[in-house]
Amino acid sequence: MSEKLLLKGGRVLDPSQDLDGVRDILLADGMVAALGEQIDAPEDTRIIDCAGLLVTPGLIDVHVHLREPGGEHKETIASGARAAAAGGFTAVCAMPNTDPAMDDPASVGFVAAEGRRAQAARVYPVGCISVGRSGERLAPVGEMVDAGAVAITDDGSPVTNSLLMRLALEYAQSFGIPVADHPEDLSLSPSGQMNEGLVATRLGLKGKPNAMEDIHILRDIMLAELTGGHLHLQHVSTRFGVESIRQAKSRGVHVTAEASPHHLVLTEDAVDGYRTEAKMNPPLRAQTDVDAVRAGLADGALDIIATDHAPHHYDEKEAAFEDAPNGIVGLETAVGIVLTRVVNEGVIDLATMVERMSCQPARAFGLPGGTLAEGSVGDVSVLDLDAQWTVDAAAFLSKSRNTPFAGWVLQGAPVRTIVGGKTVWEAAREDVREDAT
Amino acid sequence: MNPSVSSLGKDLVGLEDLSGDQIISILDTAEPFKEISERRIKKVPVLRGKTIVNLFFEASTRTRVSFEFAEKRLSADTVNIAASGSSVVKGETLVDTARNLEAMRIDMVVMRHGSSGAARFLAERIPSSVINAGDGQHEHPTQALLDLLTIRDHMGRIEGLRVCIVGDVLHSRVARSNIYGLLKLGAEVAVCGPPTLMPPAIQELGVTAFTRIEEAIEWAGVLNVLRLQLERMHGGFVPSLREYNRIWGVSSQRLAAAPRDVLVLHPGPMNRGVEIDSDVADGPHSVILNQVTNGVAIRMAVLYLLAGGRQESAEAAKQGGEA
Ligand SMILES: [Zn+2]
Numbered sequence: 001m002s003e004k005l006l007l008k009g010g011r012v013l014d015p016s017q018d019l020d021g022v023r024d025i026l027l028a029d030g031m032v033a034a035l036g037e038q039i040d041a042p043e044d045t046r047i048i049d050c051a052g053l054l055v056t057p058g059l060i061d062v063h064v065h066l067r068e069p070g071g072e073h074k075e076t077i078a079s080g081a082r083a084a085a086a087g088g089f090t091a092v093c094a095m096p097n098t099d100p101a102m103d104d105p106a107s108v109g110f111v112a113a114e115g116r117r118a119q120a121a122r123v124y125p126v127g128c129i130s131v132g133r134s135g136e137r138l139a140p141v142g143e144m145v146d147a148g149a150v151a152i153t154d155d156g157s158p159v160t161n162s163l164l165m166r167l168a169l170e171y172a173q174s175f176g177i178p179v180a181d182h183p184e185d186l187s188l189s190p191s192g193q194m195n196e197g198l199v200a201t202r203l204g205l206k207g208k209p210n211a212m213e214d215i216h217i218l219r220d221i222m223l224a225e226l227t228g229g230h231l232h233l234q235h236v237s238t239r240f241g242v243e244s245i246r247q248a249k250s251r252g253v254h255v256t257a258e259a260s261p262h263h264l265v266l267t268e269d270a271v272d273g274y275r276t277e278a279k280m281n282p283p284l285r286a287q288t289d290v291d292a293v294r295a296g297l298a299d300g301a302l303d304i305i306a307t308d309h310a311p312h313h314y315d316e317k318e319a320a321f322e323d324a325p326n327g328i329v330g331l332e333t334a335v336g337i338v339l340t341r342v343v344n345e346g347v348i349d350l351a352t353m354v355e356r357m358s359c360q361p362a363r364a365f366g367l368p369g370g371t372l373a374e375g376s377v378g379d380v381s382v383l384d385l386d387a388q389w390t391v392d393a394a395a396f397l398s399k400s401r402n403t404p405f406a407g408w409v410l411q412g413a414p415v416r417t418i419v420g421g422k423t424v425w426e427a428a429r430e431d432v433r434e435d436a437t
Numbered sequence: 438m439n440p441s442v443s444s445l446g447k448d449l450v451g452l453e454d455l456s457g458d459q460i461i462s463i464l465d466t467a468e469p470f471k472e473i474s475e476r477r478i479k480k481v482p483v484l485r486g487k488t489i490v491n492l493f494f495e496a497s498t499r500t501r502v503s504f505e506f507a508e509k510r511l512s513a514d515t516v517n518i519a520a521s522g523s524s525v526v527k528g529e530t531l532v533d534t535a536r537n538l539e540a541m542r543i544d545m546v547v548m549r550h551g552s553s554g555a556a557r558f559l560a561e562r563i564p565s566s567v568i569n570a571g572d573g574q575h576e577h578p579t580q581a582l583l584d585l586l587t588i589r590d591h592m593g594r595i596e597g598l599r600v601c602i603v604g605d606v607l608h609s610r611v612a613r614s615n616i617y618g619l620l621k622l623g624a625e626v627a628v629c630g631p632p633t634l635m636p637p638a639i640q641e642l643g644v645t646a647f648t649r650i651e652e653a654i655e656w657a658g659v660l661n662v663l664r665l666q667l668e669r670m671h672g673g674f675v676p677s678l679r680e681y682n683r684i685w686g687v688s689s690q691r692l693a694a695a696p697r698d699v700l701v702l703h704p705g706p707m708n709r710g711v712e713i714d715s716d717v718a719d720g721p722h723s724v725i726l727n728q729v730t731n732g733v734a735i736r737m738a739v740l741y742l743l744a745g746g747r748q749e750s751a752e753a754a755k756q757g758g759e760a
Contacts, residue, residue, distance in 0.1 A: 201636040202453065203612060204553035204575030209637075274554035320552035323571070354580055 003422055004028040006041045010050025010382065014057055015260075015351045016359050016371035025055065029423035035374055050382060053415060056092025056354045058362035058369050058379030063180075063234055063258060063306035064331065066092075066123070067105075068114065070099025075311040075399050076270040077114040077123055080331070083309075083398035084121035085425035087331040088414030090379035091122035091311075091367060092124060093170040096133070097156035103128035103139040105147035112148035112427040120424045121417070122379070124150045124367060129168045129179065138167055145175045150365050153180035155234055159215055160186065165220065169229030174367060178232035178256065183216035183241070184208075184282065187348050192347045193322050195283040203274065205321060207284055210238040217241045221248045224255055232364060235259040235308050237282040239292035246301035256364040258298050259308040259356075261334050261405065263290065265341040270404055276317045276324035277405045280310070285306070294347045305353075311400030332396050333405045339412030350385075378421035387413040443743050448567040451499040451576035452617040464586050466738035466748045467731070469755045473510055474733055483741055483754045484513035492534070493570070494550040499705060500580070503729070504547050507736035513545075532556060535562040539604050545743065548572075553610075564610040564732055566743045574608050580704050581614030581733040585622065587728045588659055589601050591700055596623035601653045603687065604663030604712050605674075608633045611704045614643055615661060629653035630663075631687055633674045633727040650685050654695045661702040662687050665712045688714045692722055701729055 007028040012023040012035070024039035025032060041047055066080035075083075077094070084092045094111050097134030098377065102111060108125045117124025117300045127144035129152045131137055141152055152172060159165040159181055194200050196207025217233060220242060224231035234244060236257050245257050246285050267287050270278035278284060296302040310327025317324050334357075342352050358381070362370025368377040391408045392402040417425040445459055452460065473479055478746055488507050493501050501517065508515045515699060520534075531550075535558075538546055545566040548556055553573030560567035571577040589595055590730045600619050606612040619626045620643055628639060629647040640646055647653040656661070665681055675681045701713070702723040709715045718725060738751070 196637050198638040198641045199636050201642070202613070204573050204613060207637055261640075274557060314531065320531055320550070320555045320558055320573075322552050322554075323531075 002029065003310055004033070004045040004246070005061045005418065005423070006039060006045050006047045006052045007055055007380065007382070008047050010053045010056045012372065013350060013354055014372045015355045016057065016364070017373055020351060025372060025380065025419065027380070031378050032372050032376050034188065035372055048416070053325040053406055054331065054350070054385055056381050056383065057358045057372050058417070058419065059088050059149040059357045059381045060091045060367060060369060061089050061307050061309065061331065061333070062091045062093040062304060062361045062365050064094060064309040065097065065311065065327070066094045066111075067102060067311060068098065069110070073313050073399070077111060078118040079397065079399045080309070080311070081118035081120035082125050082144070082425070083331045083396060085417040085419070086397045086414070087333070088335045088381045088383060088417055089121050089331060089391060090381060090417055090419045091124060091369065093124045093126050093150060093365060095153065095155045096246055098129045099238035101128050101133040101402050102126070103131050103133065105140065105143040108144045108149045110146040111154065115162050120419070120420060124148070124365070125351060126151045126153055126180065126404060128152065129154045129159055130164060133157060133160055135164060138164065138171060138321065141171055142175060145177060150367060151180050151232065153182070153234070155180065155182045156181050157249060158184045158186065162219060162223065166223050169223055169227040169231060173229050178230040178364060180232040180234055181216070181220050182234050183213050183214045183220060185212045187213070188212045194279065195285050197268060197286060199268045199272055202323070203272070208430070210240060210285065210289065212242065213238045214240040215283055217244050221245070221253055221255060224248070225251070225253045228254065228327065231255045235260045235282055235306070236296070236302060237263045237421070239288060239289045239295065242292045242296035242301050246296065246299070249301065250335070251382060256303045257302045259293050260306060261303040261309045261330055261337045262328060263293050264297065265290070265337060266404060274321040276319065276321055277402050279324055279326055279330055281326040293415070294342065297342070297356060298348050298352070303356065303364060305334070306361070307331055307355045311398055312402045314401055317402050328402050329398050329400050332398060333391055333403060335414050336391070336410030336412055337405060338412045339385065353419070378418065380418040381414060382416035382418070383412060384415045385412045387411070388417070389413050443566070443745050444747065445742050449578055449739055449743060450556045450560055450567065450569045452578045452581055452614045453576065453623070455621070457621040457623070460582070460585065460621055462748045463582055464744060466742055467586055467734040469752045470557070470604055470737040471731070471734040472743070473737070473755055474674045474730065479510050480512055481510065481755060484508070484744055487744060489513045489515045489545045489740070490543050490546065491515060491517045492537060492546055492548045493518070493521060493713070494548070495571070497549050497571065499507060500549060500645050503732040504570060504736050506595040506733045507740055510733070511601055511737055511740055513740070515674065531558060532562070535559050537677050538565060539563045545592045545740065568739060568743065571586045571610050573610065575593065575610050576695070577610040578614050579732070579739060580611050581618045583728055583732040584702055584704070585618050586617055586731045586735055587702060587724050588700065590727065590731070591724055592635060592659070595619065598624045598659055599627070599657045600624050600659040600661060601627040601629050601647070601657035602661045602663065603629045603650065603653060603685065605634045605665050605669055606630055606639065606663065607636050608666065608669070609663050612663060613623045616644055627653060627656060631675055631681075634669065650687065650691060654691050654699060657699060658697060659700045659702065660687060662713050664704065664706065686714060687717050688710060689716045689720060692717060698722065700724060704728070
């Protein structure tokens with residue numbers, strides 16, 4: 001019989017039950033055994049004093065790149081799962097653009113098994129839409145779902161062929177999983193390096209216009225409308241994209257969508273000086289786009305905050321801009337960035353943050369968690385809203401350091417991450433007191 | 438001389454980073470150096486003992502030769518590395534190149550590279566002075582400086598002039614450097630070419646955009662005509678070179694219709710009969726060969742100033758003293 005945990009006296013914020021108040025939570029057998037105002041500890045229970053801390057259903061990041069197999073110098077499933085836990089996440093969804101790509105049940109099963117072995121955040125594999133991510137024919141979706149896949153995507157690349165996207169949206173309905181797409185019309189700027197506009201012109205870099213993303217978002221929405229399938233749009237970055245999703249939802253189209261922390265707080269100006277740590281795809285856009293993504297997050301046009309955690313080895317990013325790969329790590333900065341630059345700036349309230357980082361991800365991807373209701377899975381994030389800290393990339397548990405947020409002073413940090421009723425990570429801090437009974 | 442006290446800073450990466458005064462001081466410094474190239478013995482000991490590497494990741498005979506003459510006439514020790522034909526491969530070794538140069542205690546590096554930002558990348562990583570000889574589609578500052586010097590020679594000033602840059606502005610580092618330099622010296626600047634070859638948001642830099650060459654010629658006192666790379670046709674930016682010449686080519690008929698004499702520059706190498714007709718290139722409007730001559734003087738001035746020389750001492754340096 002495993003040890004029980006009693007989280008004592010924390011501010012429990014669980015939008016799934018409209019709950020925001022001081023409560024105790026008893027975790028036993030991997031589940032939430034009890035939630036109440038005053039719970040007495042049964043025998044064999046470790047009591048964790050959570051007074052002054054925020055206790056939420058475990059945060060879930062539906063968009064991370066863990067690089068294994070094929071890119072183990074950037075990240076492994078184990079290092080990524082630990083980085084996730086250190087970032088306050090109890091679960092992540094691993095993108096399949098590995099080498100080889102996760103396009104069959106064996107590779108999906110490998111990621112699921114490695115994820116379990118890591119004993120950190122849960123790792124849910126996402127399978128490819130197409131065999132080899134080549135955009136030609138449907139991968140064995142049913143077998144991948146049997147092996148643990150919770151969604152399908154060709155992320156890293158868009159699904160260019162409209163018929164393939166239609167078939168995926170139809171076929172996936174048998175399994176109740178979302179079809180996630182990286183919306184980008186590559187033909188419009190095959191070698192674009194950053195957002196199209198004045199900064200790109202000044203730097204002499206090829207631009208990517210918003211229209212690349214907008215065209216693809218509209219097409220995907222039309223196909224979702226045609227098929228009734230569940231479309232999930234990844235890392236939405238444009239004002240027109242946000243508005244298109246908002247309108248589609250009002251028509252009843254089954255679409256969910258992500259915003260990435262960096263698209264909520266940074267503009268293309270971060271690229272000036274050829275800063276490769278601000279190179280990503282979709283690129284950082286103009287202020288009007290950032291404003292629209294923030295508004296979309298607030299009104300629900302965008303359902304989910306997902307980091308698009310994209311580790312790269314330091315010497316891959318230390319190159320001329322056009323030779324550097326896209327992407328930044330995000331797992332260990334997301335909570336601090338969202339609290340400091342989105343919640344504390346009044347864009348969304350704390351409850352909406354928990355909605356966007358826990359409840360909605362669980363709902364959209366059909367995952368356990370997203371709630372602390374009795375009987376649900378014992379995945380809990382404990383945050384300290386008062387903690388002031390400075391982003392130190394060298395201290396990341398991720399194997400990579402490619403962040404544009406190094407040196408940022410943030411307010412609010414994860415202090416304990418509990419998965420299946422067990423603490424998988426805790427901050428080396430004084431203010432989390434622990435006594436065994 | 439001590440580069441830490443250079444009036445230009447450590448490097449010359451682009452004209453966007455310089456003030457109008459700094460640009461004028463380079464032009465003024467070039468004046469006395471022009472004369473050295475006219476001497477029988479074209480050499481002064483200004484940079485004696487300095488080592489300079491000319492590091493060309495892209496082939497460019499003109500720019501490399503111009504720099505090499507400038508360096509030799511100032512008595513520097515120079516080494517040429519043509520990276521495009523050697524084991525140095527683009528993308529693989531920019532960091533390692535920087536480290537190797539640093540280890541060899543080079544005083545200055547003149548670099549041409551196909552990636553925008555490469556010069557700045559190198560400059561941020563080595564203590565030596567870096568001179569950008571063209572980085573991707575970003576800047577080519579010495580080309581713009583020699584264009585400015587040539588315009589000033591012939592028009593007597595830059596301020597208040599109307600200068601139009603004609604052609605493939607989208608892919609042109611020469612265009613960007615010229616725009617910054619001209620605007621900082623008080624010229625009015627326009628660009629003209631097919632809209633497919635105009636960079637997005639170019640007007641936000643403070644320039645006017647024309648889509649018809651006739652309008653540009655009517656407006657401008659100076660035309661700087663850019664080379665149209667053959668690959669732009671393959672990229673679908675223009676349907677054919679013939680059509681490009683017919684619609685945007687600078688011809689003597691078009692110049693004859695201008696309300697004033699128009700000065701014509703071209704950074705070379707020219708595609709005669711494409712962006713510029715031969716009778717213009719070889720005709721009375723053209724100062725294309727003056728640009729080549731001025732290129733050596735401008736590069737001498739940049740080398741001299743970055744090595745810590747002062748503009749007011751350039752006249753004395755020319756007489757044979759070390760700066
Ligand atoms: Zn993506």
